Amino acid sequence: MLQNANVDASALRLVAFGQRLFRGRFMDGMQWYDSLLDQVLLKTAAATGGQWFCELGCGFGRHLARLGDAGYGGEYTSTGIQLGRQLGIDVQAFDFYDQNSYAMIRPRSVVFTCAAIEQLPSADAVFEGLRSQKQNVVAVVHLEQTYLKHRRFTRLGHLQNTYIERADYNRDLNVLLQNQPDIELLTVDYDIIGLNPLNPHSLFVWKFRM
Numbered sequence: 001m002l003q004n005a006n007v008d009a010s011a012l013r014l015v016a017f018g019q020r021l022f023r024g025r026f027m028d029g030m031q032w033y034d035s036l037l038d039q040v041l042l043k044t045a046a047a048t049g050g051q052w053f054c055e056l057g058c059g060f061g062r063h064l065a066r067l068g069d070a071g072y073g074g075e076y077t078s079t080g081i082q083l084g085r086q087l088g089i090d091v092q093a094f095d096f097y098d099q100n101s102y103a104m105i106r107p108r109s110v111v112f113t114c115a116a117i118e119q120l121p122s123a124d125a126v127f128e129g130l131r132s133q134k135q136n137v138v139a140v141v142h143l144e145q146t147y148l149k150h151r152r153f154t155r156l157g158h159l160q161n162t163y164i165e166r167a168d169y170n171r172d173l174n175v176l177l178q179n180q181p182d183i184e185l186l187t188v189d190y191d192i193i194g195l196n197p198l199n200p201h202s203l204f205v206w207k208f209r210m
């Protein structure tokens, strides 16, 4: 497939780790990203008694495809839902802004998002939706782009913030996570990897205080 698309998978690209750029093979970066996510999900499920992995804004289910029968997801686009189902993945219609959508979350689910909340100007609706199902949510994992106005001081960091501003990507996930009294933040790792160096992802793991 990659050959058909004339993409050289072994070509060296720039990938960001923290505020530094490294040259490496893009496919290695992808593998690193996927394996980080898988490890965090498994560790989180083990620590919290999770039995399901629920990805919200899952696209066609690229990550769910690795999680087998334990994974299911919600997606806004009908094309994502159709393609996911063709691939044998359990994908249902879901909209972050529709509070009724969150009823799809099964008991004992580790809910996760990757590069999906980034597309919402505000993450407010996400917290309200998850809160409405908090009895079913054992933990939440985000690998999401994060607006860090007061944490990025390098030229690269300045570019990353500007990228988010110009694209009108999410700017409040990090702030909201720090300010919810009913949320316990378990892990925060800013700018853990940027396959697109201008749009690095941060890792957050949290759970509701019960």
Ligand SMILES: C[S@@+](CC[C@H](N)C(=O)[O-])C[C@H]1O[C@@H](n2cnc3c(N)ncnc32)[C@H](O)[C@@H]1O
Pocket (backbone or CB within 6 Å): 056, 057, 058, 059, 060, 062, 063, 074, 075, 076, 077, 080, 094, 095, 096, 097, 113, 114, 115, 116, 117, 119, 120
């Ligand atoms: C960059 S893609 C990431 C897909 C997948 N999470 C992944 O990492 O491969 C962003 C996804 O968020 C979904 N999305 C955007 N707005 C959404 C909304 N309001 N409700 C549910 N999904 C949404 C998009 O349809 C898309 O599938």
